[in-house]
Amino acid sequence: MPQALLTGAFLAALFYVLIPGPAFLALLGIGAGQGRRAGAFFMSGHLVGDLVWSALALVAIIGAKSLGTTLFDVLGLACGFYLAWIGWKAFNAKPRGDGRSMLEVERPFRRGLIFGLTNPKGYPVALATFTALMAGAADQLEFSALPILLAVSFLGFLMADIILIGVIGAGVVRRFYRKYEAVIVKCSGLLFMGFAVQALWHSAPGLLGWRRA
Template sequence: MISTGQLTTFFIASIAIIIVPGPSVLFTLARGVAWGRSVAVLTVLGNSIGTLVLSIVVAIGLGPLLAHSKLLATVLQIAGGTYLLWLGIEALRHRHAHAKAMAQRESVRPSNLHVIRQGFTVGVLNPKSLVFFAAVFPHFVDRSKGSVTIQLLIFGGIFSVMAFMSDGTWGFIAGTAREWLSGSTTRLVVLRTIGACVMMTLGTIIVVTAISQ
């Protein structure tokens, strides 16, 4: 149903958006810095479940519409790219405040269920993932390959697995190097700045690509 070429380009695009330190990555880093690897992993688990649920909702909701409207796909790409650009600008503006918040440690360790629930909430409400699902997924859909909804569901599943592996790595690093990361907000500011710049770049590329189609 889905060609190797589709999967390859989707894989590359997914890596580009997943490794960017967005809301889910930064939340995982904060949990890892505060409580170590175990809490970071539980956070990633909840986040990945939330991401998967979000991808399913988007696939079922947009699939039938995208199957009959190429214009809608273009509009979504422009809107999503613009929003991603705005998120990057906001992240850059508030990078110092976010870094200070991440470096703070809570006095009481939350329960495992609470950690998973928090991770799920961040995952299902993650604007970066929502933009990617709604604005970028349609670019990889080939109407000649069968059901648009099924293709979107497959892409969503692949993306969720990749996100789990990437965020899990971030969480492991944060939990292991918690003293080093929390010892200087400058390091967290640099991380936030890089993420903001990448989000702005991706947003610009998405908008330009959609307009030029």
Template sequence: MTLHAVTLYASALLLMAMAPGPFVAALLPRSISYGFRRATPLIWGAVAGDMIWAAAALFGLAAAAQLWAPALTLVRVGGGAYLVWMGWRMLAAPPEAMALGEAGEAGGFRATFLSGLAVTLGNPKPALFYLALLPVFFDIGKLSGGEKILILAVIPPVLLLVLCSYAALAAEAGRRLKTPGGTLWLNRVCGGAMILAGAALAANL
């Protein structure tokens, strides 16, 4: 494994993370409505999901992933249903509750983390990247255990850089838009966006 190959892999991972998809569609409205801090568990769930897909590719579990297809379908549908439910909570919440950013409306750390994990495990984009494209960058059969760990270690900093930037920008936009007259409109737009993201994920679009 060469430094050039690692650099190309990290660059491709960066571009993959930046590309809009079901996860970004879920992250932005949550960050806008609840702020950066309450979006971070969703991000950590995505990081965990990406590392699971990468480990499957690196440690020869790609074939096993095909056997997990029914379970992954349930994960995808469950993650999509959770996003739809969260979107409905946003639509139904009174403007003053959203303005206060109540923890009950935002969901706890564990539920939000599992939502991010489910969205990522059910998302074909990271699955395709790691299972199909990772072998393009590396001869996986010849990698040592340490080299595989290094490849996995690249994932968290790259994803955190991209996804935290998305969340921070969206949270700042939400803070500026949360005026007395704009909160209701903001609730409706963000809730609708999360419902659409959940429906797209469940339908595997």
């Protein structure tokens, strides 16, 4: 297999995770507020979604065909309501007097799993990233190469997760977060609700048959 394909798959997975988005904001609150362990559990759950969307993107690239939009419209709708619920909860969070974080996620792995699997941008972002970084050798792609490309992508995801967990759990980041926690949490809540509106805006027209062909 050409080295360019392996390098492209690794870098595509790395950049896919490092690009800021809703999951990054969630990791900021969980990691800085509850520590690296909770952040690691969140990213472990999110990794499942990363692998699913990257697999679908690679299948689409190799097969040179679209997977359709209905599935992603449904996921976008679900993600929109989920993000709206999280955003509303964050915006209305109240400071605690016991020194604990304003927002504590009891099951960070489950939160990461839901985030990863219901991200409406997961497929198009993965498709665009993998296509851009593997375009130079795309003519040499075959379905037999899918397992090794997924394995290399997994290493890229893992490297990116380690980088984010290391940064988010750093002492200076945690101190900054605790100092301005109330402002950060409310702003994050507004951003989550903004992401929710965007997800619903792009998903609802397709399900209602309003989207132009």
